[in-house]
Amino acid sequence: MDKLYGYVGKIARINLTDSTVSIIPTSNYVPKYIGGRSVCHKIFWDEVGPEVKAFDPENKLIFMTGPTTATGIPTGGRTVFTGISPNSYPEQYSWSGIGGWFGAELKFAGYDGFILEGKAPEPTYILIEDSEIKFLSAKNLWGKLVHDTQHKLEELHGKKVKSIVIGPAGENLIRNASITTSNDNVAAKSGFGAVFGSKNLKAIAVRGTGVVIPADIQKVMELRMKMGYPYMRPNPVVKENTIGMMGNEIPVEGGWLRGQVACSHGCNQHCNTMMIGMKSAFKDEKVNHVEKCVSIFAFGFKEDCPWTPVEVFGTEKNHSLACKMFSKEPLPPDPSDPYFEELYNTQKGDIVNFWKPDFDKGSIINDLCNEYGIDKWDVIVWLLPWLSMGKKEGVFDDIDFGMEIDVESEEFIRYLFDIIVYRKTYYGNLLAEGMARAIRALGKEKFGDTIYKGRYSQKIPGLRLDIPISLEAAWGHSVHWQGRGFEATINKPGWVCHNLLQMLSTRDAMTAAHHHDTYENYLKMKDDPCHSPLTVQGVIFDENRSELKDSVTTCEWQSPNVFWTEMEAQLFEAATGIEMTEEELDKVAVRSRLLFRAILIRNYGRDRDLEVNAIFPIMTYPDPNNETVSWEEWNDLTDMYYEARGWDKETGWPTRETYEKYDLKEVADELESLGKLPPSKK
Amino acid sequence: MKKQGETTRKYGRHIVQYPMEYSLCAGCTACEIMCALTHDGVVSPSYNRIFVERGTSSMVHTILACQHCVDHPCYDACPLKEKAMCLDENGIVYINEDYCIGCKKCIKACVFDPPRINYVWSKDKTKRKAKKCDLCRTRPEGPACIEYCQVRCIGLSDNQIPANKQLGFQAKEGGRQHG
Structure with missing residues (x-):
């Protein structure tokens, strides 16, 4: 092929131990493996054996874009990391997706992806400027919060640089630490931020000036219109007067401002919610957050999420992509559908009474996760509900956390994050190992399987539903749309x-x-x-x-x-x-x-x-x-x-x-x- | 430091960003992408003639575009004007790349900071070119950045259309969320 379309042709093998870089042609893998996660699987299969653990220098963190990344094809800006996940229980190979503009910039620099291997001898960050890859000292970045790190990199390398960074959670090997890029996009679920930390890697910054060429420009333009239709319309910032998912709403004095933003390069949607002028966990001035679905439960979790069947099961007449629901722009329901009533029969979530709504405290929880670089799911769906349920059932009566357990208290939330992220105290250090490991260390029978007696169905009113205080599903991950706990209403x-x-x-x-x-x-x-x-x-x-x-x-x-x-x-x-x-x-x-x-x-x-x-x-x-x-x-x-x-x-x-x-x-x-x-x- | 938005300067029609009360920039960079794709058939930060300046912490983004200065200092600075940098019958300054020698004089003459003219660098000096907004002057549909902006947050300066008259505008429906 004379001209390379979609791909840019190179994968960089970046060795942090000896600060060397070698180049692998992308054509070694494509088109048999088309890009992204499929190429990562092949590299991992070829290069990483069963003896390697998550924090070993031999663990390889593989980052790949896809052929659509930076072509203008809608949603092509999504990218993926794979490697051995420290957050998985037991440790095993896993993956984590991330949006943002970093992947596109990497392709403009000439790379379809990279393999991170080894361990730097001291805190390091990587600077990629077109074909040149440099290893630089991160001495002045280590310890910084996520946004401060992003700012510092822009200060050092110019406003156009795109970065992926870790916060203190990753540095301190917190097993559910995230990697963050712009607009608060994270690769969080696999805890790869801690793998960055284990490699003494604080950040990667990239600046590219090259080109990506899609094969069929006319088709790209058609797709932009078709996948956007019919919502190419203004996106005003709106004042909301309440906060919280159905069942958790509370009025917010003076209201708050909501804007919808895209998550990645070339996306033609705006699913993510920007919350403007929110209380910061670290600064006196107000800050903006970009939040996705789980964040809303930080603000209040008395009732679980409701469920409407059309979100999962659709007909020709009534099916709306999830992104339209996120941006609060679902297609208008078509009542001529014979299944209309069933499809829109919204069912209320269980009463769980984990914590009552609190606008500022919810903002603090989200900001702490964003700035420390820690997975919100583990915090909002597992850690905090566990503390809430466990306290009500008396399982923590003999435990001295250093402060009374109270998930309703902003002071306790700040204290909790501090002892975990900086591995202070016995319990902070234990919880830094992630919920699955912490609960087993404490004793799963009591600290995991004790039944919470405060969950009640709203489908069968008055019926108490047994649930364990630890909302663990499998592999060290919490429940998610699995019939119990969080988003259980399906x-x-x-x-x-x-x-x-x-x-x-x-x-x-x-x-x-x-x-x-x-x-x-x-x-x-x-x-x-x-x-x-x-x-x-x-x-x-x-x-x-x-x-x-x-x-x-x-x-x-x-x-x-x-x-x-x-x-x-x-x-x-x-x-x-x-x-x-x-x-x-x-x-x-x-x-x-x-x-x-x-x-x-x-x-x-x-x-x-x-x-x-x-x-x-x-x-x-x-x-x-x-x-x-x-x-x-x-x-x-x-x-x-x-x-x-x-x-x-x-x-x-x-x-x-x-x-x-x-x-x-x-x-x-x-x-x-x-x-x-x-x-x-x- | 050059001063932005000098009050004495006059501008022709140009791309403007609407206030966020009308439409918030989603930050998608579709404007940059479609600019480079429609002009050059590539996607690249060196080829777009419109720029999304990202707010790192604020996450509020600013669209920067050529203001089409009526006194066109970029055109005046071009050593090959009328060949490399041309002025059309509507007062739009555009670049004829066949003649552009990549000398950067137009970029240096731009009164804005950062300059609103992009630059493609190449080892091959003959391939170094300036890239400047021409408002898609030969495109029947008008500027591609406006047509493909998914949130209609940009438009032409002297043609601001009220929200309720915008293409595709409907009253917002109540929404659901799931994750």
Whole structure:
């Protein structure tokens, strides 16, 4: 190919131990692995063995853009990190998506991605200026908060520089530390900020002046209009008079200002909420935050999130992409739809009474997470609810935290963050290891499994629903759209899918794979979701599209569209000029998924017993309709899933035939040599 | 330091950013992208003729564009004016890149800081070119940055359209959120 479209052709291998850089041609990996997460999987499979731990210098943090990044294709600005996650329990390979403008700038500098390996001898940051990559002392940056670090880098290298940075949480190896880029975008869920810290790496700043060329400019322009339609309209800052999700609203004296902003280069949406003039945890003057969904619960968590079926199951007449809901611009409902009533039957969330609404305290919680560089999910969905529930159930009566546990108190919240982020006191140090590890160290039976008696259903009014004080689902991650705890209101057919997604992953999978299906399919599977092939079909669709989202790249809030399923193939083709049908792209997604599975099997002993036992316990607690799944039901569903994927039902390992069908013979050979390939059925 | 927005200076029609009460810039950089794509068929921070200056902490972004000064100091500074830097019948100064020698004199003459003229640097001196807003003068649909701005936060200076007359404007619906 004379001209390279979409990609820019180079991946930088950056060795922090000896401050060297070498170049790998992107063509070593593409188009078999199309970019983003799929290329990361291949690099990790080739280069990182089972003996490596998250904080070892041998752990490699791999960052990749996609072929659509910086082409002008909407949502192509999304990028991905992978590596061994310190936040995963146990430590295992995981991934984390991030938006912002850094990935695009990296491509303008001439790199599709980079591999970070080794450990710098002293605090360091990396400066990339076009092809030149420099290792600079971070002595004057170490210890700084996130925004101060971003400012300092601009001061040193000019306003046009784009950066990814860590805050004190990453420096101190807090296992859920985030990596932050502009507009408060973070890669948080896998705790890769702590991997930066373990490598003595404070930040990477990049400035590029080169070009990225999409193959089909006309198509890019069409996509910008089609994916934006019909919401290309003014986006005024509006005054809101209340704060809080339904059930948690409180009036705000004088109101507050809300604006909607994009999360990444070239995005044609504005899903993220900017909160203007908020109370700062660190400064006297007011600050602005950019917040996503979970942040709203920092302001008040008396009731769980409501759920409207159309958010998950749609018809031709009524389906609205999630980004439209975030920007508060969903399509107007079409009442001519025969399923209109069911689709818009909003169901109230459980009463949980974790904490009452408090505008300033909510702002402080979000600001502390943003500035220290720490994952909000772990704080808002797990740590604080655990303290709230545990205190009410008396499990902390014999514990001296150094201050009385009170999640309603701004002073306690500040104290709590301080002891965790700076690893002060026995309990601060313990919680810095993440919730899953801290609870096990304290004793899971008492400090994890004690039942909270304050959760009540609003679907069956008056019914108390047992829930453990630790909202752990699997792999060291908290619940998310899983029928209990946070965003629990989704009904059983929905949460069965989400639990299966998490079982098969190494983290909360739902931030890149919220379940989406047609209402037609829902009607066919709803009465017995654990025995319906449509459940498996839906989950495989979610998983494959999740791989594509982080590989093409595009974003969770526009993809997938179950009524425009060739969208991702169109994005890829417009960027690269490589002809790709939806079926061919799905094959790429399955290959990527298989390689992920192979990594888990080879490096972390993943098999059926391990994953079924990891996810099952949380589903033994009731959902808002008082429903659970039985061990038999879950295993029947697991059988169906493995069979549909071409995996052995006994072990959960893909067969040689399956690997070879997706051109992964060498992977099958290696696994066979390790005794990790099921017997052939040929 | 050059002074911005000198009161005695007169400007022709140019791209303006509307106040956030009308429409907040979402920070997406679609204006920069579409500018470079429609003019040059590439996406690059060296090719766009409109600039999003990002507010790092405030996260409020400012759009910087050529103001089309009526006295056109950039045009006057060009050593190859009428060939490399030209003036059309509507008073728009535009660059004919076939003749641009990349001397940067137009950039130095720009009265704004940062200058509103971009620059493509190349090892090959013949490929060094200045890039300046021409308001998409030959494009029937008008400026691409305006057409593709997803939030309609930019427009032409002497043609500000009230919010309720904007293309696609509807009363906002109540929304839901999920995560």
